[in-house]
Each structure stands twice: as structure tokens, then as C-alpha cells.
Amino acid sequence: MITNETTSTTTDPSELVDERLVRWYFLAACTFLGVSMLGGLLMAFQLVHWNPLNGIELLAPGRWRMVHTNAVAYGFLANAFLGALHWAVPRLTLHQVASRALSYFIFFAWQAIVLLTAAGIIFGPSLQTSQWVAAAASKYHLAMSLGAQGLEWGETPFWIDPVALLGLALVAYNFMVPIARAKPPLYVTMWYFMAAFVWTFLTYAMGNLMPEYHVAGTSAGAVGGLFIHDLVGLFVTPLGWGLMYYFVPIMLKKPIWSHGLSLVGFWGLAFFYPLNGIHHFLYTPIPMFLQYGAVIATVAVELVVTTVIVNFFGTLWGNGRAVVTNLPVRWFYTGMIFYFLTCLQCAMQVTLTFQKLIHFTDWVVGHAHLVMFGVFSMWLFGIMTYLFPRLLGRNWYSHALLEWHYWLSALGVLVMATDLILAGLFQGYFWASLQPWDVSLVGSYPFWVTRVFAGLAMFLGFLCFVYNLWMTYRGVRSPAAEATPASATWLG
């Protein structure tokens, strides 16, 4: 097994890595995260009747909720991952990406895809009855609208899908070339990345083409379940873990605890994760034996996840103080704790007993934020906190603001998730006891109010980060930062 240190010292990394591109990707990611959070807040305000913009077509909460989830997945997570990949892959393989020109093309194409998706979601429905759309629809027999398509995270309008697929294929090519050139053995990170490039492309193609063009009804539900699941499990998760296998040993200056467990983690995930798809649609008319299969595979994933967590805490063993003294490590390990909690939650909620109660409720939304924000966003924030000083060639403007970012995010998401999970239980009981629907709305109100404030805290934390970044960019150094010589270790 090769360790990260050996790879990064043998060649001059600045020749391998296009740092400007990494920076651009991170900035794009932050921009879209801001947009997405505003969309989430809009829906959160709507639910508690505080939305002053209610009734404005282009600010419709329903449309912005889709912008919220899409901007997070394709605008924030994908961009941040691409930035981190441009940093990590050349360093690990000791080869440049296939083509720098292609890298820049992908960068701009990807931003265009994200922006056009948002534009399609927001403007598409308004154009639906205009003359030329009606004419085109009847001419080309388009059953679809210019706006969102009806699959969660697959809302990407149909006219963008081919472009996005091409983009994903180019991304895979651009990174696969250096991986192919690298001398074996491959480091763990590379297993995850390689698989993720293949999976993301296949998943996207499956979810955005099949339920829209080929199959209807229950079968479309099965494909759709597989799609939403694979997007989290085969795009976000492997890239996230791959990056952890890369950054954690660097930060802690020691190799991963157990190579055997790394193997178990990777192959377990690869085998069981995709088999979970149908667990999103339990108790639907999808055949019951398939539902049981998905439930069992899901519980298996939990066991696999535990081995990965054990591996990482084994690595931390003996360096526990790093969690206090090293901010990126703290982001990483907080994310891992949240990951474990999410998966524990998942093992419960996937059982048919729990499904009766919590399906369709805010429990699921709590789960979604816990994993998307509490885990993957945290890891990416940790990576950005570590990399920005290196990318900009200067220290952070303010460490206090970095701490604020951490604490507001961590506590914000903890409160939000707990609150929504509890809300879900209440909603489930209100519905099952056949109370009028209003009762469940009134009963959810305090939870929804709490969620608004938790969301505001997360947003405030994000603003601290952005302001800090802005000041760092401008080269300002706060007096406090000058006074702490320990900053080097604190930032890994």
C-alpha cells in the first residue's frame, strides 16, 4: 500500500495540479450553496406562513424547492468534488489530467448545466402555454415540459440531460487517463474514484432517460428509486469517502489503520449499496419480494459502514487531540459521526415497521439534511478550510470566523435533523390516528419554526465562511490571526 506522503513528495505537485481550477470550482460551489440555502429558506418560510413573497410566480416555493435540491447536488456537491478531484487525482497518480483545455471546457460547461437547470425549473412552467412551446411539443411529440421533470434529483429539464451526460463522460475521461497511467498498486482513494466515475454516468443515464422515455407506472417507480438512491450512494458517497481516505492520513500524518477493512468497506459498498434502490418506495405496488430484498441489502450496508467507521477511528486512535487542535480533522470526524448516526437511522427507518409510521413525513427530510449537510458538506468544508490557504498562498483572515462556521453548521444541522426527525414521528401518528389533516399542520408548526432558525444558523455559518474567504482573498490579515503562531498545526 502506498501512503499519501510518498506520492506527494516525489514530484513537484504545482506542476501537476492546476490550482486556479481548483479555486474556481470551490468558488462556484460556494456560490451555488448560497443559492440553494436561500431556496431552502424560502420553502421553510412558506411552511410557517412567513413567506412575504408568496404569490410571485418566479419565486414559487415549489419551484425553488427543486432549485434547492438540484443546486445542492449539481451546483455545490459536484463542483466541490470536482475541485477536490483536480487537487487529489494528479497528486495520487503523479500524472496530470488528460487535458487542461478540456478541464476548463468542463468547468464552464458544468456551470452552464447547473444554471440552465435552475433556469429551466424556474422559467419552464411559465413558458408552458406559450405558442412556440405548444408548436414544438406537437411537432416533436414531446410529452415533457421545458421545466422540471418529475423525478427527485432528476428534475434536470429534458433538453439538458444529453449535455449533462456528455459532461459526465468527459469528466470520467479526463480523470481516468491519469489513473490509467498510474503505476499499481492503486491507493484506496482511487478505487472509490474510478468506480464513482463509471457509476455516476450510468446512474444519471438510467434515471434521466428510462422513467421519462421507456417505462411508466410502477416500473418507473422502481427505476426512480434506484436512481435517487444511486445518486447518493454511487456518486456522492464514493467521492466523499475517497477524499476522506486521501485527506485524513495526510492530516494525521499516518497511514489508514487497516488495509483489510478498507477493502471490506469498498467492496461491501459496491455490492450492497446499489441493491437498495427500492427501499425508497416501500408499500408501493412494486412487488413485495423486491421490497424485502432492498430492506435486507440496506441493513447489510449498515454493517459495511460500521467497518469503515471503525477503520477511520482506528486511524485517529492515539491522535485524538487532533480533533480539537486541527480544524479540518474536526470537520472530517464530525461528518463521520453524523454518517454513523445517519446510517443507524437508516437501519431503523428501512424496516417495514418504521416505514408505516415515518414514510412521507419530515423524518425523511431530517435524514436527508443529516447526510447531505451533516456529512458530505462538512467534509467538503473541511477540505476547503485546509486547501484555501494553500490555493491562495496566505493564511485565513480569521480563525474565529472559521470556528463560527464550524459551530453554527454543526449545531445548526444537529438541531435541524433532531427537530425534523421528531416532527416526523408526530406527523406519522397524527395521520395514522385519522385526525383531520389540519391537526398535523398545526402540530408541525413549532417544529417548522425551529427548522427555520436552525436553517438560519447554518446560513449564518456559511456567510461567516464566505466573508472570511473574501477577506483572505483581499489579503487582509486580522490582528488576532497574526498573534497565533500555532495556526499552521491548527490548519493541518
Add this chain to the structure above:
Amino acid sequence: MFESKAGILFIAGIGFFALAFVSNALVPVLMYRDLPEQTAEEVVNPKLLYQVKELSWRFPVAFEEHVGAPDEDDDAAWKETAASLLRLGRQVYIGEGCWHCHSQFVRPVSNESKRWGPVSKTEEYENELQRPVMFGTRRVGPDLSREGGRRSSDWHAVHFFNPEWVSPDSPMPRYTWLFDGSPQRPNKRGLALIAYIQWLGSWLDSYPYYEELDVLREQDF
């Protein structure tokens, strides 16, 4: 094999993905391949036809302007009108994100069939309008798969224009842009959405049993 490029690429990357695809997606697709997928025209039923005609009586000016009312006895033309309204209505339903707050399937658990009527069956979804299927993942508002005929179309018009007028605690957003200024004047998208909502569940022989449910009757409809 476990750490080689080929092993990861072909076994984990393609092989395991394909395995899941076959078992989780292809199996149901093959199981239901004999169920014919109906077109929008084929799912138009007498109840829906009546609802659409009723829309034209209730909103004569708007209907004439945006849809164009066919001759009263020309059933084929009405059918076509109804089908095109369903198609557009479904697009509005998706584009506005209704499906992120409303589900379309009644589960066999949690007393749902008491609240909303018969548990959903596969056959109900085998049509063009369920592509992609509108099962939904979240219920902020109630399930809509048996909503058709439950409320009158003018109730829906007022409700879409401003939900709080008929349901004071409702967090559902206003959809004023589906109207030309007032709930009496739905525009094309508005009419289509109402028709789509009135279609949901209209294929069942009986409407749900709300009336049999005491707790629900207390609600101020």
C-alpha cells in the same frame, strides 16, 4: 483482482451496477411488460368528461378563451379536449412541484385506506401520465390519488388562488399565476390543473369513503 484497475472497473463499476439494475429495475419492468401502457386519450373516462364539461359551464368565458369549447354533443372532441388538458395539467403539476408536497399512492398501512379509499394498485399507474410515476416522496399536504370528485372545481379554483381562504392553516403556496386576476378566471394552465386533479382516482368505481369517517366529517369542509 480486488485492488486492480480492471477488477474495480469491471466488477465493481459495471458488474455490480448491472446486477442491481437487473434485479431492482429490470425485474419489475419485465413483470409488468404485459400491462399495456394507456395513453391520455384512453384514460379519459365518463366521470372526467363530465368534470371537463362542468368546467366549461362553470367558467364559460375562461374556458372558451383558453381551451375553446367543442360542440355539446361532439363526444370525440370533448375526449380530445380532456386528454390535452390532462397532459398539460400533469406538466403543471410537475413543473410547480406539487409532487414534492403531495403523494399519489395509498399505502396498505397506517389506516390510509380509511382516509383515502382503496389501496393503490399497479394497473392504476400504467399510463402515459405516470411517466415518471408520481408516487411522491413527501406529504406536507394529503395524498391526492383519490382527490378527483372529492371537491368541486370552484373549490379548487379558490384553493389554488389562495389556499388560506378555504383552509386557514394551509402552508400551501398561492398559485395566482394560474388565473387571470381572480379565481373566477382560471387560465389555460389553471383549467388544465383542475382537470388533472379531478381525474385522479376517477377511474375507480367508487369514490373514497370520507363520509363514513366521523373524525373526518368534523372537519369544516
